Amino acid sequence: MSKKGCGYTGGNCHIIVETCEGCGKIVELASGKYCKVYPEPAVKWIIGICPTATHVKRDVKEAVQKLNPLKASKRGKK
DSSP states (O other): BBBBBBBSGGGGGOOOOOGGGTTTTTTTTTTEEESSSSSSSHHHHHHHTTTTOSSOOOOOOOOOOOOOHHHHHHHOOO
């Protein structure tokens, strides 16, 4: 959505959903609040977290390397 209008199919962008509140990619116009990136933001929240959501913190999991018990016991003997 831009000041010139929406470039989405038929020229109709959809208003943001509740989960989008607080995002940095929201533009507020006279007709409502719209997402700058996605013309239909509700679709991005169906699967999970929106890929461009700036207000949601994602859990970063640290990769734990699995050790082979046989190799670990051999290393311990040295």
